Amino acid sequence: ERKKANEVSRMVLVGDVTDKIAILVDDMADTCGTLGLAAKTLMDNGASAVYAIVIHGVLSGKALDVINNSVLTRVVVTNTIPHAEKKKVCPKLDTIDVSAVLAEAIRRTHNGESVSYLFGNAAI
Numbered sequence: 001e002r003k004k005a006n007e008v009s010r011m012v013l014v015g016d017v018t019d020k021i022a023i024l025v026d027d028m029a030d031t032c033g034t035l036g037l038a039a040k041t042l043m044d045n046g047a048s049a050v051y052a053i054v055i056h057g058v059l060s061g062k063a064l065d066v067i068n069n070s071v072l073t074r075v076v077v078t079n080t081i082p083h084a085e086k087k088k089v090c091p092k093l094d095t096i097d098v099s100a101v102l103a104e105a106i107r108r109t110h111n112g113e114s115v116s117y118l119f120g121n122a123a124i
Contacts, residue, residue, distance in 0.1 A: 011041050018046035029054040029077070032063040036070040049073045056080050057093075064090045 022042045039050040050072055057077030067075050067090055078098045087093050101122045105115045
């Protein structure tokens with residue numbers, strides 16, 4: 001639950017995560033406070049590992065410290081923002097190149113073709 005940006009007031013876990021690998025999915029991660037808190041909540045409730053998949057990793061402020069000091073196993077972001085320098089100080093950070101998918105989406109849009117095809121057929 002958020003009252004304002006970059007601030008979570010509470011978190012509720014639904015379901016049993018005991019001995020499960022948890023995967024957090026988010027559209028954007030800025031300071032990574034929510035990811036860190038969610039990962040801790042999952043591990044405190046018995047998850048065996050926590051991975052985060054983030055589409056747009058802003059990773060501002062102390063985000064890298066939050067990731068490095070968290071129980072997150074890995075954080076995977078796309079290359080919508082360059083992360084080469086950040087990866088040097090954050091070994092938990094991985095990047096997936098989505099340039100080909102975005103280029104194909106732009107091409108399809110420009111040519112009046114459906115981008116829905118990419119939902120099941122995008123090569124990453």
